[in-house]
Amino acid sequence: MSSSSSCAKPEFRAGQIVSGFEVVKKLGSGGFGAVYHVKKNGMEMALKTEFIDEEEDETLKNEVHMLRLMQWSPAFCRLYTAKRLTWNSQPVNIMVMTLCNRPLSRLRRMMPDRHFTKSTAARLSVQLLEALRDLHISGIIHRDVKGSNCGWHAPTRRILLFDLGFSRKYLELNPENSKMRHRVARKDPGFMGTSKYCSVYAHDELDQGRRDDLWAWLYSTVEFFLGTLPWTNEEKSILVSNMKKRVGKKLFFKCPREIALMYEHIRQLKFDSSPDYQMMLDLYKQMYSRLDIDESDPFDFEEGSEFYEQHFRHKTDSEIEMESELATSDELASTNFSKEIVTMGSKSETSEEENKLGRLAAGFNRAINRLISF
Ligand SMILES: Nc1ncnc2c1ncn2[C@@H]1O[C@H](COP(=O)(O)OP(=O)(O)O)[C@@H](O)[C@H]1O
Ligand SMILES: [Mg+2]
Incomplete structure (x- = not known):
């Protein structure tokens, strides 16, 4: 590639x-x-x-x-x-x-000032976090999390996370005890991701783990809330990386305060740490009650929202297509992949390992169904 x-x-x-x-x-x-x-x-x-x-x-x-x-x-x-x-x-x-309706990146651009309301931004961020939790529990990392890789699926009122082309298994079977274990970090994996959203570790071309998906989730979340990131107009990846390293907590000043607490959790994650998804989902619950966010409210782009008539209903196909071109050039320009061997069918991905992942996922699914009642 x-x-x-x-x-x-x-x-x-x-x-x-x-x-x-x-x-x-x-x-x-x-x-x-x-x-x-x-x-x-x-x-x-x-x-x-x-x-x-x-x-x-x-x-x-x-x-x-x-x-x-x-x-x-x-x-x-x-x-x-x-x-x-x-x-x-x-x-x-x-x-x-x-088939999804539109990617989140495009829906966000259709909003005044290119950002969602707090209620919509928070609920979309939660849905994306849940998607990452499901992916990670299945032993997979995405490595290119961003709004243009999420589609709105109107019939289920959910976002669907797509574009798994660069996703990778981070678990492997330990032949000694038949248990799953985290893969060891590779020395020189090359860059993979999108400069605007990737973690500073990805900028430094370190091997990626679950934490890197969460960094991209965090930057995407800030963009949902604020419509921009400090490095939005910066094209040079090295300068974007420097800005990310310097910005610290300031990035979250205009976001609900719970986001800064999630940042505190994410910033201490190591390459192979397990993120505490439930703690972050609980923080969102706190935010919902503090900001009076009603989960049954229409999303900004749904019929019944104050923006629907003016910003979404009357958009013609050609207007949308124009925006799509803009979105594509804007977001894909910064995507660059260095050569990496996709380990399809390699020795480590035996059917035993596959079955194990499947069982893990199914077990987790049942646990989640009991756990997530909000
Ligand atoms: N399932 C889908 N439903 C609707 N649109 C989609 C779907 N999958 C992808 N797209 C659209 O196509 C674009 C490119 O698809 P993606 O899977 O992200 O491929 P790429 O690897 O080229 O980025 C997305 O940003 C989105 O606009
Ligand atoms: Mg894509």
């Missing part, structure tokens, strides 16, 4: 049939392919593509593998099908999944 713009992308046009799915329109494109709105038998879905290049790793194959493991969690897309086909004499990977 080199820089995002260097990869050929399969192009489908509206009306074309791809493996039985009719293309409605393009929804977005990123580093290694494009995502299309498709339909089949009256069902609307999202289809993600990627050209296969012998020289490159197959990120979509990795994404499908990880998304399969996440089918137990409501915070991820349903995976309908995944296959390899030939398109214009080229091999192409496709996957078909739940």
Whole structure:
């Protein structure tokens, strides 16, 4: 994997049939392919593509593998099908999944001053935290957490975390006792992520763990609340990193005070620490009652909110598409990946390990269902 713009992308046009799915329109494109709105038998879905290049790793194959493991969690897309086909004499990977409405990055940009209200920002942040908790408990880290990788799914009123192409397992099976253990940090893993949201450790090209997803979650959360980050207009990754290292608590001055407490927790996490998701969710509960946030209120972009009529209802498709282009160039410009071997099918990922992860996830799922009643 080199820089995002260097990869050929399969192009489908509206009306074309791809493996039985009719293309409605393009929804977005990123580093290694494009995502299309498709339909089949009256069902609307999202289809993600990627050209296969012998020289490159197959990120979509990795994404499908990880998304399969996440089918137990409501915070991820349903995976309908995944296959390899030939398109214009080229091999192409496709996957078909739940169709989301719009990414959070775009919904945020549609708001006045580009930020959500406290109530919406807090509830979206909680949903993203729950998605990360589910992913982490399944033994996986995301490594590119940000608003443009979360879609709003109106029927369930949830955000779904997508783009698992760069996610990685951080647990492995210890052959000595058949228990799962944290992988040892690699010496020179290279950079992976988006400069605007990644942790300072990722800037320093250290191996990533659960804490790095939480740093990206924290920066995304601040952006939900405030509409900007101090380094929003800074293009040089090294300067962004320096600003992150210097800013400290000041970053949270205009956010609800509980966010600063979550920062205190996240900043002391080590590479292989387990984050205390429940403590952070409890802090959000405190914030809800302190700020009178009613969980049943409409989100800013839902019918019934004070912004819906003016900012969301009458947006035409072309206006939205223009914003989508803006969002894409703004957020993907800073994404850069250095070569990394995606360890699909490697020795460490035996079916025994897979089963273990599956059991872990299922057990946790049951525990969560008992625990989370808010
Ligand atoms: N399931 C989906 N439903 C609706 N839109 C999606 C879906 N998945 C991706 N998209 C759109 O396509 C864009 C690129 O998809 P993503 O999976 O993030 O790929 P990339 O690796 O290219 O960043 C997203 O930012 C979003 O706008
Ligand atoms: Mg993406």
